[in-house]
Amino acid sequence: MRRTVPALAVSLAAAFVLTGCTASDTTPPRAPAGVTAQAGSATSVHVMWQAPATAEGVSNYQVFQAGRLVRELPADKTMVDITGLAPQTSYAFTVRARDGAGNTSAPSAPARATTPAVRAEDHGPPTAPAHTTGRPDGPRSATLTWTAATDDTAVTAYDVYQGGVRIHTAGPGETAATLTGLQPDTAYTFTVRARDGADNSSPDGPAVDVTTPPSGGQGPGTAPTGFAAAASPGTVTLTWTAPDTGRATTEYELHVNGRPVTVIQFGAGAVPPSGGAVEHRLTVTEPAGTVWVLRLRARLPDGNWGAFSADQRIVLAG
Incomplete structure (x- = not known):
């Protein structure tokens, strides 16, 4: 996806750098904390839990009712509605976390809720x-x-x-x-x-x-840190460290000379990790000698834009 203003011609090619990968991982994440359950209607219960620390490496969650798996969710979801339940019935739910290596946590403490009577x-x-x-x-x-x-x-x-x-x-x-x-x-x-x-x-x-x-x-703050820009003929290379928000950041908004010019998006297979190093290359057609002042901000896990990085001033190369 790309948004540009007419004054700039920008095409995107992105890469990212991951560090600290381990060859084998046999340590399961901790059980999700803060699990709650609240009846939303006669036939549904809303289950919520707290997001884990980044170091846990959670890739998905499993929600159980009476020991039976009822929902699986990706790591960026920490709440779910369990539907199709019976009115005036007590239910207990537990949640397990699973990491990218397939290790599964112990079950959370149970959260209980009772559905109300149905109203015809x-x-x-x-x-x-x-x-x-x-x-x-x-x-x-x-x-x-x-x-x-x-x-x-x-x-x-x-x-x-x-x-x-x-x-x-x-x-x-x-x-x-x-x-x-x-x-x-x-x-x-x-x-x-x-x-x-x-x-x-x-x-x-x-x-x-x-x-x-x-x-x-x-x-940690919400701004990308260590933001730097380097110009070479026809290309600008951007590097930064993703904000440590606890979740992988998939979108960044790039501003040039005070105006938003594009949203840099990373696909599912190329998402920079929270707190990880990122590199992004812009192919530009502006004439040599053009001065750009660049700044960057990240889309946070809650959908808001975070704080801006420090400004970087560059002169495009010929």
Whole structure:
């Protein structure tokens, strides 16, 4: 995928450098922590867990119900809806992590939830939560609060959305949630929807903006580091270190002279690792002597753009 402005002609050819690979790996990752389960309707339960540290090397997750595998998910997913369940039934779920070498963790602690009774002919959604507030709790977490919604039967869950994607589910009696796994120095917009036992969702409540503070030494930042550019005839070679976000970064937005000119995308087989070294080559047709000021930012795991790298000034070669 490429986006360009008319003033620049840029074609892409990418490569990346991986370091620290091991020949054999027999150590399983740790069991996922923070597993929770919340009934979303009479026939579904929302299961969530915490993302592991980068060093765990998790490639996918397995979700079990009563010892039976019910879902498998890639490493970038840490929540799932388990559907097709029975109303008014208690369920227990566990999650296992698997790494790229096929090692599987022990099961997590079980998370339990009970589905509510089914409500026949319930087609009316709940009202939207009327008021939402939010505040950062540090560089990597935030707390949201909202007013309770109403429904003709009963509200069974509240879903928190960020960028149009559900990132958290809270119980029917909850009007607050702590959101973790955020990035420092990043602006977020959250909305909350109410849901009833028939899976009818309310409209979005009012959006609330939360900006996390800089990390202040409490964790890695979101900007690519060590950004450098070298010009040769017809080519510009970019190198940088991917931000250590805990997930592989697949997209970078390149700005030239203050304007976005292209999104650099890496395919599934060529994804630079979190905190890994990256090299990217641009084939250019601008005349020699053209001055470029370049900067780069990464698409974060939550869909936001991270902070910009330091600027690099280069003169194109002939």
